Amino acid sequence: MTVLDSALDTTGPEYREHREAMLAKLAALDAEHAKALAGGGEKYVARHRGRGKLLARERIELLLDPDTPFLELSPLAAWGSEAPAYTVGASLVTGIGVVEGVECLITANDPTVRGGASNPWSLKKALRAHDIALANRLPLISLVESGGADLPSQKEIFIPGGAIFRDLTRLSAAGIPTVAVVFGNSTAGGAYVPGMSDHVIMVKERAKVFLGGPPLVKMATGEESDDESLGGADMHARVSGLADHFAVDEPDALRQARRVVARLNHRKAYRDPGPAAPPKYSEDELLGIVPGDLKTPFDPREVIARIVDASDYDEFKPLYGTSLTTGWAGLHGYPVGILANARGVLFSEESQKAAQFIQLANQRDIPLLFLHNTTGYMVGREYEQGGIVKHGAMMINAVSNSKVPHLSVLMGASYGAGHYGMCGRAYDPRFLFAWPSAKSAVMGPQQLAGVLSIVARQSAAAKGQPYDDEADAGLRAVVEQQIEAESLPMFLSGRLYDDGVIDPRDTRTVLGLCLSAIHTAPYQGARGGFGVFRM
Template sequence: MRRISSALSTSDATFRANSAHNRRLADELHAMQEKARHVRPERDVQRLAKQGKMMPRERVEKLLDPGSPFLELSTLAANRAYDGESPGASIITGIGMVSGREVIIHADDSSIKGGAWYPHSVKKIVRCLDIAIENRLPVVHLCDSAGGFLPLQSEVFPDKHMAGRIFRNQARLSKMGVKQLSLVFGQCTAGGAYIPALSDYNVIVRGTGAVFLGGPPLVRAATGEEVGVEELGGADMHTSVSGVCDYAASSEDEAIAIGREIVDQWDRPKKWDCQRDAVEAPYYDPAELYGILPDDIKKGFDMREVIARIVDGSRFHEYQPNYGQTLICGYANIWGWKVGILANNGVLFNDSSLKGAHFIELCNQNNTPIVFLQNITGYMIGKEYEQKGITKDGAKMIMAQACSRVPKFTVMCHGSFGAGNYGMCGRAFDARLLFSWPNHQIGVMGGEQAVNTLADVKAAQMRRGGQEVDAGVIEALRAETGSAYLDQLSAYYATSELWDDGILDPVDTRNALGMAITASLNAPLEDPGYGVFRF
């Protein structure tokens, strides 16, 4: 396959300015991740130490195969919520290797308010288990949560995708034959008790681990019964009397070691036969991505330069290079796996939409996973394009994309605005994993347009009410809505709300996609089929 010929000049002033800008964004990202992972109030660290507990990240580290990669997901979930009091939404999730098996890990972060589940924590656990279902990834739960955060129970407990969904997903995973192991390090109370109970295997630590529907104070209040933790739900009771738990461990280290031995008994899921070639590192240095990405959301860039720094050997077979040129389509390999790539090089026209729909069908026919690289301001508007049926051509692209049977992956490389987000496999369209870059912005329209639209609406309201249009009021509105709107466009807001599976330093994209594709092949392909295309 041919190598992309890069037109990039690394001595160019724009390249150097972009590099400085994007390296600063990457540094900010790493600083925020470091803080979310490791900075905890001293009293919480002390409390865990006094209980003889490890820090939750230490548990994850000990569980994973030494030296193996761990793809952590949504590290900055909830970074804009609860005044920053729930770093990572108090949950650690990620894909890694345990005893030579690919697994997804859900670990409660008890170094934050006893591991209490906030609304975003529940969203993150549910997403983790959705990933397990879609990719048939075995799950290891590291349980140490005080339970739902009571003041916010209405946002944790009752709705379809709230806490109940965790247990629903666990049951569905079991039905699908996807294995689950729970290691119980703390008290699993009420709903939390169902996590180990719905796992195929569980291990509980003596003294600190406990499982019960109601803890001693609740029991006393409800029935007057006086009972201690060990008797009610301790390790020895559950492993020798009730049968709720399988193995008792005398320490967290022992629990982890038993857990690793359990996983070592599991069969290895058979991956489907995706085409694979010898792995080749990109010919062009991925660090040059910093110089390609612009310092302004309005500035475009050639997505071929991005592709060249992600794929094997920087090799790319471009499909229909002269047609619908604002959407680049073509084949490449990532970590050896054959993939189809759809990448935006401008607004989507009729021809680019049709080309995209056609290429998605080719990938489905050819059993080729698809990677979407988004930088999209939307589908083209205006009389000419509406009369040519831009809406039905966009609909064809959405139809082909939404009904794809091959695994899809999305990287938000820059802007993601309007319906282009849908056609290019935005969050609603079940990308197996979806990542963002720090410069990414997302919204129904760009900041400038949104503020202008809101100002126009306000002025029209004033005129309709017979008022003079007050320029001062309009300006104040622009300033006020402008900053709030812009804030919500940012990648950090998006990742805080779990609209993605995490922000990546652009240079890590190749490895993240490599792990994601490898993990996705555990789930067999469904039968092909689409709905009705409007011609």
């Protein structure tokens, strides 16, 4: 075995400083997660409970197999949304959990937030969940209680919102089961969620499924009607046939949902690998590896040693392109190829090394894990003349056309085209998570502000105009502050540019859950099929 040796001094001042900085970031993250857990706030939670109803996460807990984990996705969706500001979490809970031994993608409306109505961020969050279900062949269970679109924001929902129903039919057509459990209102466009699901369960005297409620029917046709005769669970179970199963209450509905899943005969494409040896080093030590100042480099092998099986890592080309470490390991028994930035900058050698390594992983059908801490590809006359553009393009080409599943974790910086080459969101990793220490933008705040300053100074000189240095300093400060705020992981997570900001100590567990989900669907690496590599 090629067990990694750790040089991390857990008793030194640097480690303590890094740890304290990370813990402070985690405390801030916990405060934002608490907002998502609070839903619509005490008033609306109490009103919901007063109606004898369970909260969204309580429904999920009863649905899942006892003592199994739930990997919640995009919990910070809508964080930092501008006016109108939407509740953190976007009135929807999504994630992966095990039901009757089957890994499923679960979505649950949060009816304490504007009756579970969908806003633009709810839509993006739901569509991301559907993408995950489709890519990984995970049955989709929708726990429904929603008044449909949040009408004041209809202009941002109506047109793209049709993709929700499109996805349900595509999942079904691909042989991926869809199950809808209706606990309350499922009105207007929301009625198509049960209407387009393979299996539908409705709760007695609670579920209300109709395209138009009594007021709309009255306005449109003049007909007098009531909720129950128009769209109640009893009517749909006895008359319309929309309900396949009639539940007497919420626990009964969730029990029936579990029985539906038990009868799906939905099987994983690959067997679970079984128990794996834990890392040699404690995951708690991951808190003290990343510096508070991302300009300070750190060795990603210290991270790898604390997340892979037995801390066993076979490095590929260890003496070539040393700013990027590549190698083979196991993670919860699943084979992975790892690419991790060692000193931030990517040079031509690193780019070529990465392209070859990605091709090897595709030849062997091994998923790839990208651990980000990069300021991007190297710039300057020497490097441009040495071919950094074509070599960086080679790496991006390989990432773009790779067919094995990709996982990405942003540990530190993830700037510029380096974010692309390391499989950022635009390159469709199956899952992408960030640590609280991560930052991502087109470039660092100081560099971006400096570039704008140089361009403005050159423009003034070309026009023969004096340059206001005081105004320039003020502008640079404003730009740096803006870019710094927009680089932070909570800002990016709020826009669903990742699947969640995670505690570094949970990295191995989160990646293990993702790898298990990935192996539900068959995959095969690219055998050729890459674009032209400019040599």
